[in-house]
Amino acid sequence: PTYTISQPITLQGNVSQIIPLKAVTYKLYDPKKSLVSQGTIFPDSQGRFTSFNPYQQHLSTSGIMINNVNPIYGVYTIIATYGGATASTSFVLVPEVIQNSAISLSTDKQVYTLGDTVTITGRTNKAWVASVNLEIVQAYYAGVVAQTLDIKTLVNVAGDSTFSYQYTIPGKPDRLGTYRAIVSVPYATTETDFVVVENPDTYQAAPSSPLSITTDNSSYNVGDSMLISGKVAQSITTPVITGVSVKILVASSNGSAIISASNVGPNLSGAGEGVQAAPLTFSAYPDKNGNFQIKQTIPRNVFHQGDYVLTGFYGNLIAKTSFSVYDPLDTSFQEPIVASTDKKVYGVGETVKLNGKLSSLTGTSSFTLTLTKPDGGVISTPLQINNGLFSWSWDIPSTATTGYSSIIGTDRKSVVTVNTSANLYGIYRILISSAYAKTELFFQVSQNPQQSTEISPMAIEADKTEYVSTDVVKISGQVIPQINAAAKYANTMVQIMIYSDKGQQSYRTDASVDAGGQFHISVLLRPGMWKTGTYKVYSQYLTANAKTDFKVTDPFTTSSGKLQVFMTTDHDKYLPGQTVLITGRTSYIISIDTVDITIGQANDVIISEGQAMSKKGNSLSHVTRPFDQLGSFSYDYTIPTTASIGNYTVVAQVPFGVYNAFFEVVNQLPSQNATQGNETQVSPTNETQNPQQLTILPSTIGPTQKSTGLSMLVEKASRISSALIPIPLGEKSVANKTYYPRELDGLLRVNPGDENNVNIKVSLYDGTCIIGQDSNCKVTQSTIRGNVLYQIIKVGNQDFFIGYSGTGVRLEQFSIIPINANGVISDGQWDVEIMKKGQTTRFYYQVSYVSQ
Structure with missing residues (x-):
């Protein structure tokens, strides 16, 4: 780009990965390689940064300044560094006198949004005048009818021949569009353009060309409406000619013209009634700014499934664009399964209605619909197919209740803990599958369904809003799982960061996303480390992000009050x-x-x-x-x-x-x-009078291949590399049967040489350690004693067989099974922590469910 001393220079860019509290440092060098200026810019939460300062209204708003006393003209270089990365760019500074125009004119930015203030600056280069005439023109459409906003005013010129004017864009939707600022004096006229869009960060300017043409979509269904728009790049020397239209010719991808069939009604070409078949053309008239727009319907008797080309003609200017047409009644080219719900966002008590159709190529096998809830629960049902069509509905419960799970505390008492993953709100996944084809779609249950019609790509929440510094914060969330196009597998990690109200990072981790899109972490608060205040939780999954916050009260002090010991017994x-x-x-x-x-x-x-x-x-x-x-x-x-x-x-x-x-x-x-009992007590009541039937133990420890059927389900997860793996356990409903968690098996694989440096720790959701190397863990070493593989451990009021291979091996394995042959594992979350320091590990686990 080329600038003069009087023009604003703005530096902008983005970083691929945000480093908390780290700024981008830039340095500006003149053509003689001398340092002119330097500064720092902090990226925003999306990784974007700019030197533009919206709170200042003068030339330095852009952030980049060059001394206008004896400036050095030529190529200037900007070098920016961030972390270990470096990037550079350059621009050319030219004397204002070499410009050919009699008037210099520019805006502080090229792209704005509703409510922004546009700063228009300029200079009269040939002769000084007391004022200039300024006209701001916006052409927009009410439907397909062209409308024009025209603002005219006088702007005073300063003693140095410069002038400035500010225009605040109204917050109305019809103020979106292209604007032109025109400045004129008795001896010259000049102009500049800017645009107003909903989101300037995602705006991409159309390729610069004398004539452009585009469509609102790249593909259409037969019968859809197509919006064709474009622009004649007018200027003072090549103005738009009033009354002259842009002719648009429709052709197939091989270049042959599309024929508009004869019809007793109006012809698509606008030639009147009763006309003969002719090549299909449209006409669109540019507005004052050169923009044109026309809406047309794609009729079945003219368009067939395939690719098409639109060619626009305006004088000797030509522009082209392409689009495709598909026919939903033609199943030879479509996806094997096409399905959709009546809405994307629902409220509690509403009914989800799904309709779909199958391609004739999908075969005649049976199809199953599986609904995965935000809490991990599953509902599976066969689909009834009728002539290739199917429908399904599900009533969302009328009340969103929060479930409770019994967690065994360190004081040997059962404490009630809120389990927010049982809440109705969140993202639901529908999988339709057969032996030959499958497809999936999503919908969301929201507390405020009226405020959004699109699914939030990510949600996160804490189980409470306020904690004390000895609590455990349980954070859960949900995403729409995305497939890594290059690797062909689902992206399974969510990045979670917690910041204090002073902006300091207090916690950072990665959470695993399960097959249903859910993720969970537990954060153990510690007195003295988590001070009283509000903490913000930020999460990111690919390009999606969400945030929430919670408050912490630290009742412990370090220097005041009477020092004493509080002591108690459990009974x-x-x-x-x-x-x-x-x-x-x-x-x-x-x-x-x-x-x-x-x-x-x-x-x-x-x-x-x-x-x-x-x-x-x-x-x-x-x-x-x-x-x-x-x-x-x-x-x-x-x-x-x-x-x-x-x-x-x-x-x-x-x-x-x-x-x-x-x-x-x-x-x-x-x-x-x-x-009540405890680990060393045998209750003399019912268990003595009616001995329970003991589980028949397997001959191995760890995950094994199990035969599944109507009475058993097995869920597996593999190749998990993260250090903290939450495993939520709860009942599942499949095909009108309820299954309960019966056995939890895990396996950790480490690289040779890391056997003694990496270990497993298995804990309950409240932090009670079941397996691990800490002294407070119930199992700290291998349970294998000769031919005996398992050890009996009491967890709360339930006895378990626990098998553990021990440490120092490449495959560290465990199994957890209730002693009672008819027993199941209580609902709740188990946490597996891999105790490592950067080593590469892979963790596998499986949960066996039984019906009762």
Whole structure:
């Protein structure tokens, strides 16, 4: 591009990958390679950046300035860097005196949107005048009828022969279109064009040519309406001639003219009634700005399935464009299955109505419709085909309720947790398939269906809006799965970033997208690290993005308030031989390593000279336990079977004080505690009286090939490379049968040499570790002992057979199966975390479902 000193120069571009809080740095060099200026620009959320400043209204609005005192003319170079990438561009600075025009005229941008302000600047180069005549002309269409907006005004000229005028574009849809600014003085006239569109970021200018022609679509159905539009690139020297039309000839792709058949009614060429067959032509009249537009219907008796060419003639100017026509009643060339719903976005309580047809080439096999819900639930039903046509409907439940799942907490109590993935809102996937063909389509259930008619390509939400700094944030979302055209497989990763209200990145991860388009992650908040404030969650899947936010309250302080220890036991009363879970924490986070715990009868334990001891000389239980990074500790104390009945105290000694908790040893537990139990307790109730039927264990650990049928379904996922893999488990409805999760199997494959550096960690949704190398995990090493492959583990109130291969192997595998032969895994989410540091891994898992 070429500029003069008085013209604005704007630098703009985009980056392919956004680096948080990183700016694009640019430097401007003159023709002598000397640095003229430099600056920084931050990309927006789409990766675009520009030096244009909309909050300033003068020449420096463009951001690039060149000193107008003794400027150096010639080629200027701009070099921009971002991260490790570099790009450059150049422009030519020329003296204003070399311009041939008597008037210089330009706008601050070429493309605007409704509500923008257009700044028109210029200069009279030949002679100074007090004012110039400015005319702004917009030609637009009301339907297919050409309309014109014409604004005329006088603009004062400054002492240096420059002038400026600002025009604010009204926010009305009919103000979209092409504009022309015309400036005239007694001895000369000049003009410049600009356009107003809905989204300037996606606007692409039509190729510059004297005559252009285009259609609103590239293909049409027989009977559709086709909008033909174009432009005669007029200028002062080649104006549009009033009353002269653009002639448009229609021809097939091989060049032969399309004949408009004789008809007793009006002919498409506009030649009147009763005319003979003739080559098909249209006429369109340009408006004041050279734009023309005409709408025509594609009739069956003239157009057939195939490709066509439109040729426009205006004087000696010629332009061409092409389009194609397809016939939905001709099944020889169409897709094997054509289906659509009556809407794309629905509300709760509405009915989804689907209609479709099959090509005669799809064979006579049966077809199945499978509906995948946002929560992963599946409904499958056979399609009834009638003469190649089919229809299906589904009533969306009238109330969007949130489901609940029972999660086993670290305090051995079952806590109720909201599971937002059971919500009705989200994207639904319909798969129509047979042995020979398949197709899929999507619809969305929205809380506000009236506000949108198109499916949101991506949605994300947190399970709550407010948390405390010890909570787990459960984030879930949904996308429309997109296929990687080059690799022929679905893109399966969503990027998720969380920023504090100060703009600092607090968390970043990739989430796996399952076959239904759902993704889930869990974020463990930590006191002191997640400060009180609002956090914004940004997610991106290919070009789609979505965001949400949540609030965090950090009740822990680091420097004020009374320092003490809060301690408790999981129950008030126990039997001899039972285990007491003792937990405690400091009132706020401090640097402390251990706590000394002493347990004895309440009327016997005393503190003497800083030591806990028995005043009767009895033996007391002493143990030292570590604090974790959150200032918490826990200890499992097994009551001796010979323990006396009575009240007991737990004494915790730390450098800043002594603290107590109490429990009672009794002969018989209250009825509400009789069936609670824990890992070392055998309940003497129903299970003793009616022994349960045990599962017949497999002879291997990990995923295996299983025979499926009417009573079993198997879902598999493979080659997952991410470090965190959520596995939601819940019932599924298929062909009027309900299936429940029965077995979870997993396999991790690592590269040679990484066996001892990469491990699996399997946890419940609330963070309870089932398999892993941490000391608090229920299984920390291989369960294989000779011929015994599985170990019995109690998770909450349910017993499981758990098999684990252990670490240090290339194939690390596990299996989780209820002990009861008729048992199933409770609804909820299991999280598999691959403990690695950049190593390449592949994780496989399968879930077996049974009907009951």
